[in-house]
Every structure is written in structure tokens, then in C-alpha cells.
Amino acid sequence: MLALVGTHYHFRRAVPVALRPLFGKTEFWISLKTGNKSEARLSAMALHAQTSALFRTARLMTDPAQKKPITKDDLLALYQDIIKKQNEVIETNEHNAAEQLRLERYRASMSRYEDLLRTKAFIDYSSQALEQVNQSMIKLRKDMITGTTQDKASLARKTEEIDRLHATLIKLFQTGPALSQAPGAVPPSHQLASPTPSPVVPTSPRLTEALQLALLADSQKSEATKKETARTVALFVQAFGDKPIKEITGRVAGEFRDLLFSLPTSYAKGKQDLDLNTEVERAQEFDLPTLSGKSVKNHFMWLSALWNQLLRREIAEKNPWSNWDFDLTKRNPRRAWTDDELALLSSSPWTCSTISQATFAGITLVAAYSGMRLGEICNLRNEDIQEVDGIPCFLIRPHPADKWTPKTEAGTRNVPIHSVLLEWGILDFRKDGEKFLFSELKTPQSGPRGTDFGRNFSKFKTTVSLPAAITFHSFRHTVSTRLRNQAGDLRELWIDALLGHEASHKSQGATTYLSGITTANLRQTVEAVSYPTLFLKA
Numbered sequence: 001m002l003a004l005v006g007t008h009y010h011f012r013r014a015v016p017v018a019l020r021p022l023f024g025k026t027e028f029w030i031s032l033k034t035g036n037k038s039e040a041r042l043s044a045m046a047l048h049a050q051t052s053a054l055f056r057t058a059r060l061m062t063d064p065a066q067k068k069p070i071t072k073d074d075l076l077a078l079y080q081d082i083i084k085k086q087n088e089v090i091e092t093n094e095h096n097a098a099e100q101l102r103l104e105r106y107r108a109s110m111s112r113y114e115d116l117l118r119t120k121a122f123i124d125y126s127s128q129a130l131e132q133v134n135q136s137m138i139k140l141r142k143d144m145i146t147g148t149t150q151d152k153a154s155l156a157r158k159t160e161e162i163d164r165l166h167a168t169l170i171k172l173f174q175t176g177p178a179l180s181q182a183p184g185a186v187p188p189s190h191q192l193a194s195p196t197p198s199p200v201v202p203t204s205p206r207l208t209e210a211l212q213l214a215l216l217a218d219s220q221k222s223e224a225t226k227k228e229t230a231r232t233v234a235l236f237v238q239a240f241g242d243k244p245i246k247e248i249t250g251r252v253a254g255e256f257r258d259l260l261f262s263l264p265t266s267y268a269k270g271k272q273d274l275d276l277n278t279e280v281e282r283a284q285e286f287d288l289p290t291l292s293g294k295s296v297k298n299h300f301m302w303l304s305a306l307w308n309q310l311l312r313r314e315i316a317e318k319n320p321w322s323n324w325d326f327d328l329t330k331r332n333p334r335r336a337w338t339d340d341e342l343a344l345l346s347s348s349p350w351t352c353s354t355i356s357q358a359t360f361a362g363i364t365l366v367a368a369y370s371g372m373r374l375g376e377i378c379n380l381r382n383e384d385i386q387e388v389d390g391i392p393c394f395l396i397r398p399h400p401a402d403k404w405t406p407k408t409e410a411g412t413r414n415v416p417i418h419s420v421l422l423e424w425g426i427l428d429f430r431k432d433g434e435k436f437l438f439s440e441l442k443t444p445q446s447g448p449r450g451t452d453f454g455r456n457f458s459k460f461k462t463t464v465s466l467p468a469a470i471t472f473h474s475f476r477h478t479v480s481t482r483l484r485n486q487a488g489d490l491r492e493l494w495i496d497a498l499l500g501h502e503a504s505h506k507s508q509g510a511t512t513y514l515s516g517i518t519t520a521n522l523r524q525t526v527e528a529v530s531y532p533t534l535f536l537k538a
Contacts, residue, residue, distance in 0.1 A: 002044055008033055009040035011047045018462045019058045022072050023079065030083060033090045042241055043089065048277055049258035050082050059468045085251070136161055204246040205315060207233060214309035229302040236303070239276055245316050253300075253320040260296045264288040293326040300324055335469050336478040339532055342368075346533075348464040352456040359440045362429055363453060367472065369418035369529055370394065371479030371499045374472055376411070378450030379404050380437040382430045385417075389519040392417045392427075396500065404449070411500040416523040479529055486528050493517065494525045 003010045011030040015023055028051060032043045058075050062068065205213065211233050215221060239259055240252060259276065264283040283290055303321040310316035337345075345364075350357045366377050376396050384395040394415040398405040406412050417426065429437050436449075443449050457472050476499065483495045495501075497517045 002037075002040055007035045009035065009037065009044075011040075011044045013048065013051055016055060016462055017459075018465055019055060022058055022075055028079075030086055032086075034093075038241070039093070043086065045239055045259070045277060046089075046255040047082065047086060048280060049255050049262055050085075052262040052280060053258045054078055054082065089251075204244040206242045206244050207237060207248065208242050210245050210310055210315060211306065214313060214315065215306050225302075225305075228298075229306055232299045232302045233306070235299070245310060248320060250320040253303075253324070257296060257300070257324065260291050260299055263291050265291055265295075267291075297324075297326040300326075335474060336481045337470055337474055341466060341470060342531065343533075344464060344466065345461075348460075351460050351463055355453060355456055356440060359429075359438055359453075360457075362426060363438060364457075364472075364475070365421060365424060366394075366426065367475035368478065368531070369421050370415050370526060371476045371483075371529075372396070372415060373407065373411075373476065373500075374450050374454055375404075375448055376406065376500075378436075378438060378441055378448075378453060381435055382437055385427065385430065385437065388414050388416075391519050391523050392422065393519065406500065408500065410496075413497060413500050414519060414522065415498060416519060416526050418526050418529065482530075483525065483528055488528060490525055490528055491521075494521050498522055498525045 003012050009032045011032055012027055014027045015025050020026055030047060032040045034040050034043070054075070057070070057078065061070055211230065215226060215229055236256060239256060243252070259280070262280045262283060263276070264279060266288065267279050300321050304319055307316055307319040307321055311319060350360045352360070363374075363377050366372060367374070372394070379399070379402075380394060381399070384397070386393060386395055388395075394417060396406055396411060396413050396415060398412065429439075431439055441450060441453060444451055454472060461471070480495065480499060483490060483498075484492075494517055
């Protein structure tokens with residue numbers, strides 16, 4: 001993502017294969033014009049959020065702000081606008097750096113000038129004292145020669161005067177410039193006008209300091225408000241660093257908004273010490289659901305309330321977090337597969353070299369004829385295929401030894417194996433000595449089993465130009481939709497039980513009935529799933 005060429009860093013990002021004809025590029029390459037890695041990483045993070053938003057717009061070919069179709073030329077104009085904004089950021093940073101350097105040089109020169117003034121005052125006063133001693137000694141010598149000071153009393157007075165002047169001179173040289181700084185140490189006739197004081201540049205507290213000052217110390221705010229605001233501030237700092245308040249402008253707020261809309265929803269639920277760029281990439285690769293408009297609005301709400309406090313304390317000049325629009329009705333565009341899309345899927349050659357066509361077909365067909373989740377399919381063990389009431393079933397159940405469990409309590413269930421799958425040969429995947437049904441898949445050191453398959457399925461789907469609105473999870477939507485549109489005698493509770501949904505009706509009677517659904521009823525339900533053709537072959 002960051003490339004060091006010579007002394008400057010550059011931002012690099014591959015353009016998705018399906019979008020390359022639109023941009024005429026295989027990757028974006030933007031010079032950041034800085035050799036500072038920290039600055040480069042912040043700029044790269046902002047560019048990553050902007051290009052992610054650009055890719056989303058390109059996939060939909062719709063302007064999200066004006067909600068109207070756009071053309072290829074519009075996309076190129078948006079890309080050029082990203083470059084223009086980056087150059088403006090670079091120019092602003094260079095101007096601020098130059099201004100800071102000028103100010104530091106001015107302060108240094110003023111400090112040297114003040115030292116010179118003190119030194120000159122010290123020399124002038126010292127010269128005057130020396131001249132007084134010299135004149136007193138000349139006069140004393142003259143008086144002694146002319147006999148004016150023959151009496152002892154007069155000689156003693158002259159000697160005391162010389163001793164006093166001599167002691168003053170010694171003390172002057174012992175204390176040095178300190179005397180020139182003390183009030184009254186330099187006679188008024190030798191004092192020079194003070195230089196014009198250096199301009200006072202007001203300092204702007206950093207975001208975490210402002211948080212402590214304006215909100216966390218406010219006893220009127222609830223602990224819940226403080227906690228949520230601190231969490232949002234921590235997320236901003238992780239993305240952009242602990243910026244001074246005056247540097248957090250509307251442009252920065254917009255970049256944070258783009259980043260939030262690119263983060264997967266799982267990020268808010270798990271550990272937030274993960275790399276943000278990695279999380280955004282993961283959401284793109286796996287077609288993961290991203291933060292909703294409501295979640296992003298909440299983050300902006302906490303920051304806007306904090307800025308209102310800063311405005312009252314005259315720490316901030318304006319609130320960059322207010323007056324933003326959020327589409328609260330927007331949801332991740334997931335839907336069921338159409339027959340045409342399934343036909344395209346089946347006619348396109350599988351492109352992954354590390355996972356075989358057979359494994360791809362087997363996993364995909366199980367999803368299409370059962371509605372099971374990807375994690376449930378990839379974690380099927382050979383021992384999970386058993387007959388229940390004389391009917392071959394997939395047993396979806398926890399495996400504590402492997403630290404795997406179904407997503408919900410209702411996810412623990414028996415799924416009758418569709419007759420199409422049995423005829424196709426799904427049971428042939430069972431191999432002696434292997435634990436998992438799809439033994440070809442590798443179990444990663446971190447993350448769920450099936451991560452590699454999900455990533456490659458997403459890439460394959462993009463390669464064959466299938467829309468972003470359908471994902472692997474869409475097979476689950478497809479099964480649910482087709483079953484609920486059946487004209488036969490299928491009950492809603494049977495469908496919920498097959499898919500592992502919580503009961504649609506939350507009454508105790510419904511819950512009891514759900515737990516008592518027979519395997520025969522579940523088989524009747526799963527057999528109602530049908531497609532025009534068997535769209536995948538081993």
C-alpha cells in the first residue's frame with residue numbers, strides 16, 4: 001500500500017478487476033511527496049477511504065450524494081478530484097511546515113537580539129564604572145601632588161571612595177549579565193528600549209487533551225456518554241493520529257466518514273486494536289456488511305457534542321461534525337440469486353488454484369440446497385453426517401475441542417440432506433482418516449475455517465462480473481425466499497427450524513412447537529428447494 005521511491009512515499013492500490021475497464025488502470029499510484037513514514041501512513045489511510053468510496057460508486061454507477069446515474073467520465077473526474085485534494089493537503093502541509101520554520105527562526109533571532117541588548121547594557125555600565133574609578137584616581141593623584149589632601153581625614157575619604165568604586169566594579173564583573181537583567185541594575189541613562197515582544201501563537205490542544213478537558217471532567221455527563229465519546233475518539237486517533245483541534249477540519253471529518261462506512265460491522269463488536277486498513281480490505285474481499293448509516297451517525301453525534309463543548313470554551317472555532325447527511329434506511333445490498341446469475345456462475349470456470357473445482361462445487365451446492373451458512377458448511381465433520389429417523393442429515397452442533405459453535409442457539413439443528421445433493425455425490429467427500437467433510441480446506445492459524453474459500457469466492461464472483469449485491473451469503477437468502485414463496489403446505493416454523501432462525505413467533509407455544517418439529521417435516525421443507533437446472537458439476 002505504501003511504496004518508498006527514492007526519498008518520497010507513494011500510495012498504491014490495486015483496482016478491482018471488474019472496475020479496471022472503467023478507470024483504464026490496474027492500480028492507483030499517487031505520490032505523497034513526503035519522506036516521513038508517519039505522515040505518509042495518515043495520508044495513505046485517507047486515500048484508502050476515498051478510493052474505497054470511489055470503488056463503491058463505480059460498482060453501483062450511481063452518485064451516492066445526488067442519487068443519479070453517472071458515467072465513466074464522471075468516475076475519472078472523481079478520481080482526479082481525489083488527486084487534486086491530496087495535492088491541496090500536501091501544499092497546506094508544506095505551507096504550515098514553512099510557516100513553523102519561519103516562526104522558529106524568528107524566535108531564535110529575537111532571543112539572540114535580546115542577549116545582545118543585555119550584553120551591550122552590561123558593557124556600557126561597566127565602561128561608566130571604570131571611567132568613574134579612573135577619574136577618581138586621577139583626581140586623587142593630582143590632589144596628593146598639589147598638597148590638597150595633606151590632612152589624613154581628607155585622604156581617608158578619597159581612599160574610601162576609590163575602594164567603594166573598586167568594590168562595585170568587582171561585584172559588577174562577578175555577577176555579569178545578571179545585573180543587566182535586574183531592575184535598576186543598569187542606570188536609566190544606559191538602558192535601551194525593550195525589543196518588540198515575539199508574537200504569541202495560541203496553542204491548540206490535541207484531541208485526547210480536549211476530551212479530558214471538555215467532556216470527561218464534566219460531572220453532568222453520564223458515564224455512558226463519556227464512554228461512547230471516548231470510544232469514538234479512540235477510533236479517530238487510531239485512524240488519523242492525535243491531531244490538534246485546529247487541524248480537524250471538515251475535510252478530515254469527511255475522510256473519517258468514508259472510513260467508517262468502509263469498516264465491517266464485526267469491527268465494532270470485536271477487538272479494536274486491529275489495523276484499520278486490513279479491516280477495510282477484509283470487508284471488501286469477503287463482501288462483509290459494513291457500518292450502517294445509523295452507526296456512523298452515532299459516531300458523528302458524539303464528536304459533534306464534544307465540539308459544542310469546545311466551542312463554548314473557545315477551544316474550537318467551528319464544529320466540523322455537524323450538518324452531515326446519513327441515509328438511515330440504507331442497508332447492505334444483499335439479495336437472493338436470480339436464475340440468470342446462477343447460470344452465469346455455473347458457466348464460468350473456477351479460477352482458484354489452491355481450492356479444487358470439486359470442493360468449490362460441493363460447498364456451493366450445499367449452500368444452495370440447504371441454506372446453511374459458510375462457517376457451518378466448512379466446519380462439517382464426517383461424524384456430523386448421520387441418519388436421524390432414517391433420514392441422512394447434516395448435524396450442525398458445537399465442537400468445543402475445536403472452539404467452534406453455531407452462530408446462535410437456534411443454529412444447533414439437523415438439516416436433512418437434499419436428494420439432489422445425494423445424487424450428485426456429496427457423501428463421496430468423506431475420506432478415511434480425515435476429520436472434516438471438505439478436507440481440502442486449510443484451517444487458518446487465526447480466523448474461522450473457510451476464510452480462504454470465502455476470499456476466493458468473492459474474487460471469483462467479481463471476476464465473472466456478478467453484481468456486488470449478491471454474495472455467498474445470498475444462497476441463504478435464496479433458500480429462504482424460495483421456500484417462503486412456495487404455494488405448498490410449508491409452515492413458517494419449519495423454514496425457521498431448517499435455517500436455524502429464531503422462531504418468528506416468540507410465544508412459549510411456538511418455542512415448544514419449534515423444538516418438536518419432526519425430521520420428516522424438515523425433509524419435506526428442504527426438498528421444496530429447487531432450481532431450473534443443476535448449475536454446478538464436480
